Amino acid sequence: MILNTDSAKPIYVQIAEWLENEIIAERFKSDEKVYSQYQLAELFNINPATAAKGLTILVEENTLYKKRGLGMFVATEAKTMILDKRRNETLTKMVTDLVLEAKRLSVTKEELIQLIHKCGGEN
Known part of the structure; x- marks a missing residue:
């Protein structure tokens, strides 16, 4: 992944989302160690403090947990929590925006x- 430095989304948020995507794809599994802030900094050529901020977001959301002296690990239910969060936040916002735009366009x-069915959303 390449970070988008032109994005309105802060780099540390992009790091957190990248880690979430890695967990969803099961490249990091439950109770498995994730990259340290220094490894992330090297991987993405960013400041370690920025990487740490991305990790902190996930710790605060209970997606990751710290083992003192060992690093950060994926929480047992991390994948489920991420999927639920994205369904509840991301999809709800997208659907709300879609419905508002449909109303503006007088779409019933x-x-x-x-x-939606035509675009492949049959299920």
């Missing part, structure tokens, strides 16, 4: 549902 509920 039925037309919107048909469009």
Whole structure:
């Protein structure tokens, strides 16, 4: 992954999201050690403090946990928590934006549902 330095999204948030994606893809599994702030800094050519801030986000969300002197590890239910969070936050925001735009365009509920089905959202 290449970090987007032009993004409005801070680098440390991009680091946290990258780690979440790695957990979802099961490249990091439950109770497995993740990269240290220094490894992340080297991997992405960023300041270790920025990498640490990304790790801290995930610790605060209970996605990662610290083992004193050993590093950061993936929480047992991390993948489920990330998926739930993304469903609840990301998809809800996207659907809200979609519904608002549909209203502005005078698209009916039925037309919107048909469009969703047409775009591959049958299930």
